[in-house]
């Protein structure tokens with residue numbers, strides 16, 4: 201069970217401080233407590249034993265997955281789904297083993313790879329957020345570029361090499377105006393530093409695939425929302441501000457046109473992530489040497505039905521039964537794009553991905569969770585979470 205205080209702190213970290221504090225998640229036995237995980241210095245004999253034990257599999261076809269960013273929004277949901285379906289015998293019983301650290305810590309990453317033969321890496325640790333990149337540009341380079349390279353370096357040296365599935369972003373389409381966005385469309389016009397670092401990640405991933413034979417799958421997520429989400433995202437802080445009677449700012453295009461997003465519900469995204477892991481082929485290299493061509497894939501994971509931000513607000517007003525104080529203003533030039541819209545036919549064909557949650561249903565789940573989680577009278581909101589996954 202994850203404690204309320206810890207999660208609210210972690211979602212904050214994932215949105216603001218994740219560049220400095222990232223989490224690894226391994227299939228694991230029950231752990232004494234997250235605080236105990238933190239206290240125990242990594243690399244000790246006891247720590248190694250726990251890591252090894254946690255990575256035990258009960259069949260040759262089971263996965264041993266290193267999930268980075270497990271304390272973040274998507275990482276949390278993906279980790280718990282892996283746990284629920286029982287990849288790894290101990291994880292299916294209970295608990296997770298969380299190692300707190302920075303993906304830039306080469307010694308820690310190498311130690312983990314020394315101790316465990318990971319079959320897969322699910323790389324979800326990142327500095328997210330489009331507009332925050334103007335305030336803290338270096339955190340994006342640190343996490344999304346340097347941290348990713350650090351992880352790829354350890355992965356390519358591993359023997360056997362793991363297959364890698366990682367989080368790219370719809371933002372790589374930038375100023376592309378051809379809709380719906382297809383994986384074949386141009387991605388060389390990023391509108392924010394965040395987008396530029398995700399685009400850089402895709403190019404870096406290709407080079408590691410080409411040189412070292414790492415199997416790599418990039419997932420372009422489209423505005424993912426839902427219970428336990430990121431407080432810096434519009435649907436989340438709109439909810440908070442509407443309830444407090446605070447004014448919210450709703451963006452529109454300079455010509456008065458609609459600003460819209462292909463909002464995608466977390467449970468649908470989790471299915472896409474697991475589909476990508478399940479269909480990932482093995483890397484072909486070992487110990488830094490390529491032995492043949494390896495799989496390289498990119499997929500859109502969106503909802504295929506963009507919704508205007510004004511409609512998002514209307515749905516929230518209905519669910520919260522509170523009228524929002526709205527100020528409509530022209531979208532500032534701070535990294536935003538006017539609309540996103542995913543073509544998901546490739547993901548459907550190759551991963552079996554098919555989103556089933558419309559925005560109203562997904563927001564209804566979110567609002568139930570939000571009211572429950574922030575209710576002063578709820579003692580243990582995690583146990584009554586409205587999320588369908590946990």
Ligand SMILES: O=C(O)[C@H]1O[C@H](OP(=O)(O)OP(=O)(O)OC[C@H]2O[C@@H](n3ccc(=O)[nH]c3=O)[C@H](O)[C@@H]2O)[C@H](O)[C@@H](O)[C@H]1O
Pocket residue numbers: 328329330369370371372421422423424432433434435449450451459460461509531536538
């Ligand atoms: O798909 C992605 O790749 C990205 O998705 C998400 O970015 P966005 O789609 O920009 O989400 P979000 O900030 O919630 O704004 C939503 C809408 O509200 C509008 N918006 C925003 C703020 C505001 O005050 N007013 C407003 O109208 C705003 O113009 C926008 O139309 C992730 O945060 C990002 O990490 C990345 O993963």
